[in-house]
Amino acid sequence: MTERPALSKGEIEVARVLWDLKHATVREVYAAFPNSRGIDFTTVQTYLRRLEKKGYVNAKLDGRTRVYTPRVKPRTVIRETVDDLVDRLFAGETFPLMQHLIEDRNVSQEDLDALKILLEQLTEARHESE
Amino acid sequence: MTERPALSKGEIEVARVLWDLKHATVREVYAAFPNSRGIDFTTVQTYLRRLEKKGYVNAKLDGRTRVYTPRVKPRTVIRETVDDLVDRLFAGETFPLMQHLIEDRNVSQEDLDALKILLEQLTEARHESE
DNA sequence: TTGACTGAATTACAAATGTAATTAGACTTT
DNA sequence: AAAGTCTAATTACATTTGTAATTCAGTCAA
Structure with a gap:
């Protein structure tokens, strides 16, 4: 089963950076944060260690430095996290969330158009595989 | 500002029940949980107390029993929670979330159609107000 | 070789969270 | 009125999370 403990907010932030970098040391992850975030080096270090313990990243030693790599794909984490939120x-319903996103947020016209296209594609794909 | 502390997972569960009931005692909220949830009466009690402290619900004494009522609308909590997730x-982008919802979940054809209508309506509304 | 310096590992700790045990107050029944 | 019984309030506590201080191990300049 998927029995990985869920990620905390801070852990997700760090995981996202690591997905971008593919593999990185604590320092590199730390450097990738904007200064405005005001996060401490050792805090990043802690998050990476916890991500490792939770099974979300791998770490291998390069000299005396730990190099981290993602172990769980973004898509998977996104699915699990969004599932939980929904x-x-x-109550597990996807539609109200989509409705909220469309109605209560400022979606640009471009995004609206892109969405329509997505929907069309999906509808067509379904008809084909019938 | 919106400076209410964010809700925890458990607190959200309880808040949802209270939104449904409009106003309720601890016992009523507790009763509204399915048995399968396996939550304790006193746990619900704790969540309600914390919701009150955080400013999400009001409580007034009826005899010696506390009756809770929502203080923050679902829509507001949803907005804040989803904002945080996004x-x-x-990184604050709404589109990838919608894309995930549409592509990586099993959205029914009815939902797809309903979404298209939503999108159309929004597009029209925009053209009018131009 | 000995401090000073650098960068990483280890340890710390308060606050938040999930969960419930314990205590206390009011009503009932002998 | 004492004992039992409901129900609600108070207190407790381990775990998780956010955040970082502290310690430790090499490296370099004096």
């Missing part, structure tokens, strides 16, 4: 906030 | 997981 369960808690919408 | 920030953490998608």
Whole structure:
């Protein structure tokens, strides 16, 4: 089963950076944060260690420095995280979330158009595989 | 400012029940949980107390029993919670989340159609107000 | 070789969270 | 009125999370 403990907010932030970098040391992850974030080097270090313990990243020693690489794909984490949110906030229903996103946020016209295209494609794909 | 502390997962669960009931005692909220949830009466009690402290619900004494009522609307909590998720997981971009919802989940054809209509409506509304 | 310096590992710690045990107050029944 | 019983309030506590201080191990300049 998927029994990985869920990620905390801070852990997700760090995981995202690591997905971008593909593999990186603590220092590199730390450097990738904008200064405005005001996060401490050792805090990043802690998050990476916890990500490793939770099974989300691998670490191998290069000299005396640990190099981290993602172990779980973004898509998987996204799915699990969004699942959880949808369960808690919408009793498992996806539609209300989409409705909220479309109606209560400022979606640009470009995004709206892109969405329409997505929907069309999906509808067509379904008809084909019938 | 919106400076209410964010809700935890458990707190959201309880808040949702209270939104449904409009106003309720601890016992009523507790009763509204399915048995399968396996949550303790006193746990619900704790969550309600914390929701009150955080400013999400009001409580008034009826005899010696506390009756809770929502103080913050679902829509507001949803907005804040989803904002937070989108920030953490998608760097604030709404589109990737919608894309995920549409592509990586099993959206029914009815939902797809409903979405298209939503999109159309929004597009029209925009053209009018130009 | 000995401090000073650099960078990484280890340890720390308060606050938040999930979960519930314990205590206390009011109502009932002998 | 004492004992038992409900129900609600108070207190407790381990775990997780956010955040970082502290320690330790090489390296370099004096």
